[in-house]
Amino acid sequence: MYPLYLLLALAIGLVVPLQSAVNNQLKHLIGGSTVLAAFVSFAVGTLALAVVAVFTQQKWSGLGQIGQASWWHLTGGLMGALFVFGTTLLAPRLGVVVMLALIICGQILASLLFDRFGWLGLPVREISTPRLIGAMLVLVGVLLVNFGDRLR
Structure with missing residues (x-):
């Protein structure tokens, strides 16, 4: 099963x-609003998840417990909205490779901290030398993607 997770x-x-x-093209189609393009993207995603939940026979009654959630349990949707809005805004301005290099760098740095400290109930995983070297290589890659043309 693990190889399937890697492929996913x-x-x-x-x-x-x-x-x-796609979201950038949608933005142009609906009058240039990044916010509305992100909204449509989330609405379609919400409908898709509802269909998948029905077909996989999810227990909708579990949603009755949502009132017991702390405020921060609900921030994942805000973070997702920031991601969709941000990538729709930044892709045409920075270029996709620069934008994603910076996003991936941020993900690697935050992920190292989440693994090291087990924040929010995640299992603790030590930061090994190979992981640090990998993170440094990602950082070097981000610098090359952003400033490599200036080295010529």
Whole structure:
């Protein structure tokens, strides 16, 4: 099962630039509003998840417990909205590769901290030398993507 998870993670990564480009085109179609393009994107995603929930027979009654959630439990949607809005806004301004290099760098740095300290109930994973080297290589990659043309 683990190799399938790896493939799913790769597929998600492959879709992110496509999502940015599609949402950018949607933005132009609906009058240039990044906010409304992100809204439509989330609305379609919400409908898709509802259909999947019905077909996979999810227990909708579990949603009755939502009133017991702390405020921060609900911030994932805000973070997702920031991601969709931000990528729709930034892709045409920075270029997809620069934007995603910076996003990936931020993800790697935050992920190292989440793994190291086990924040929000995640399992603790030590930051090994190979992981640090990998993070440094990502950072070097971000610098090359952003400033490599100036080195010529």
